Amino acid sequence: MSFVGTVPAATNGPSTPLRVLYIMGHSRSGSTILNNLLGSHQQVVATGELVNLVERGWNKHLPCSCGEPGDLCPFWKEVRRHWGELAGGEDLPRYVRLQRRFERTRNIPLVLLSLYRRDPLFNEYVRSTTLLFTAIARVAGRDVVVDSSKNPVRALALSRAPQLDVTIVHLIRDARGVAWSFNRSSQPFAKTALSWIAITLISTLVIKFGHKSLSLRYEDLARFPRTALGRIQPLVGLSYDDVGAFVEAGGKIASVHCIAGNRIRMMGPMHLQLEENWRSALPPGDKRLVWLIAGWLLRRFGYRRS
Numbered sequence: 675m676s677f678v679g680t681v682p683a684a685t686n687g688p689s690t691p692l693r694v695l696y697i698m699g700h701s702r703s704g705s706t707i708l709n710n711l712l713g714s715h716q717q718v719v720a721t722g723e724l725v726n727l728v729e730r731g732w733n734k735h736l737p738c739s740c741g742e743p744g745d746l747c748p749f750w751k752e753v754r755r756h757w758g759e760l761a762g763g764e765d766l767p768r769y770v771r772l773q774r775r776f777e778r779t780r781n782i783p784l785v786l787l788s789l790y791r792r793d794p795l796f797n798e799y800v801r802s803t804t805l806l807f808t809a810i811a812r813v814a815g816r817d818v819v820v821d822s823s824k825n826p827v828r829a830l831a832l833s834r835a836p837q838l839d840v841t842i843v844h845l846i847r848d849a850r851g852v853a854w855s856f857n858r859s860s861q862p863f864a865k866t867a868l869s870w871i872a873i874t875l876i877s878t879l880v881i882k883f884g885h886k887s888l889s890l891r892y893e894d895l896a897r898f899p900r901t902a903l904g905r906i907q908p909l910v911g912l913s914y915d916d917v918g919a920f921v922e923a924g925g926k927i928a929s930v931h932c933i934a935g936n937r938i939r940m941m942g943p944m945h946l947q948l949e950e951n952w953r954s955a956l957p958p959g960d961k962r963l964v965w966l967i968a969g970w971l972l973r974r975f976g977y978r979r980s
């Protein structure tokens with residue numbers, strides 16, 4: 675059996691598509707912190723990098739933010755049981771194959787083509803993923819699911835799912851901050867700058883195809899969370915005033931069952947604070963190099979050379 679079946683109604687009504695907030699962008703751009711902020715609303719469940727749930731969380735036992743391995747966490751065990759129930763059985767290897775086919779960056783032409791023709795495999799991927807979102811919303815008892823997978827190709831594929839109401843948040847961070855963060859894992863600055871350009875350009879393309887979206891700078895989110903979250907409010911139909919006021923007053927935010935993402939998800943409740951160590955720590959030559967490569971695109975998002 676595969677994860678194919680009739681998509682049941684979402685929790686919020688028989689004909690209302692399930693609301694999904696999708697965080698898209700480059701790694702190390704603050705998606706875990708945004709995931710936790712969005713998940714702090716009482717109508718919302720934030721899942722972390724859902725793209726990695728099956729292969730890394732369930733098959734490779736990646737820990738959930740609750741501390742349990744992904745396959746043993748009570749929340750994700752219940753989601754798995756409910757997902758299988760909705761679909762009439764489970765075939766995880768088949769679902770992982772579908773993910774590889776429709777979520778890889780190099781397969782973006784295939785996804786674009788699949789959006790405009792009747793492709794049974796693409797339809798199966800979309801239906802199965804819709805059932806997963808439905809299972810999560812039902813098990814959590816929430817109306818909105820946050821998926822911080824970041825992957826722009828997955829965003830493109832899901833933005834046209836008929837029974838999902840997807841809002842895409844393109845989270846952008848200064849490429850010099852991203853490069854500095856990746857330097858801790860010894861990735862060369864030039865490589866990060868090029869990867870940042872590629873993901874940012876693909877994300878910009880996806881936004882042109884998506885139904886509802888907005889671009890949000892990490893630095894603005896960290897400095898003015900109430901204003902930044904207020905921009906998401908009208909797109910998803912939720913008020914984030916209380917969450918914004920809470921963090922601006924110094925309140926701590928936490929992951930509940932965040933399946934994958936930055937290690938900070940495992941560190942418990944934390945304050946929201948702007949991380950800009952790169953300004954003093956990144957050597958001037960490397961700062962210039964990243965700007966030389968990515969400055970033309972950084973300018974488009976309002977970043978300045980110094």
Ligand SMILES: [Zn+2]
Pocket residue numbers: 738739740741742747748749750930931932
């Ligand atoms: Zn958990």
